[in-house]
Amino acid sequence: MASRKPTGEFSFKFTTITCSPGPAGSVLNQVTWxxxxxxxxxxxxxVTxxxxxxxxFSECGTAFLDNGDGLSGIGQGTYESTGKNKWHTTGFIQISDGRRIASEGEIDLALRSWKGxxxxxS
Known part of the structure; x- marks a missing residue:
């Protein structure tokens, strides 16, 4: 990442999960936030x-802005366990308006939250 200028925060709640077979005997966990x-x-x-x-992980999402407009985005990243039921995430998402946004967050699986x-x- 060439620039690390903070632009804000996010706070998501886990709503559903779908598990399916993945490559080389892995399991794909598809979570809706x-x-x-x-x-x-x-x-x-x-997020899968x-x-x-x-x-x-890979991500595909939609945002409904306060002014009524909508944006979509596609991204990817990595995660790693940081303790019991906790993951640290880093990633980026390409927004439909041309911007690229990086993220850094913490998933708490027990609380079903992702904040960052x-x-x-740039």
């Missing part, structure tokens, strides 16, 4: 995680 993100209003995103205590910070990418 919903919540708020600074500058994006209401956000709904589906592959791996065990660490791995990668957003950064501008």
């Amino acid at each position: 919903e919540g708020k993100a600074s500058g994006f209003g209401a956000v709904f995103t589906t 995680y592959v791996g065990g205590k660490s791995g990668s 910070k957003l950064f501008e990418m």
Whole structure:
């Protein structure tokens, strides 16, 4: 990441999970999250995680801005276990308006929450 200028925060709640067979005997965990993100209003995103205590994820989401407009985004990242039922995430998402946003967050599986910070990418 060339730039790490903070642009806001996000806070999501886990709503559903679908598990399916993945490559090389792995399990794909497809989780739907919903919540708020600074500058994006209401956000709904589906994230597919592959791996065990660490791995990668892909993301596809939609944001409904406070002014009534909508944006979509596609991204990817990595996660790693940081303790019992906790994952640290780093990733980025390409927004339909041309921006790229980086993220760094913490997933608490027991609380079914994903919270973190957003950064501008240049």
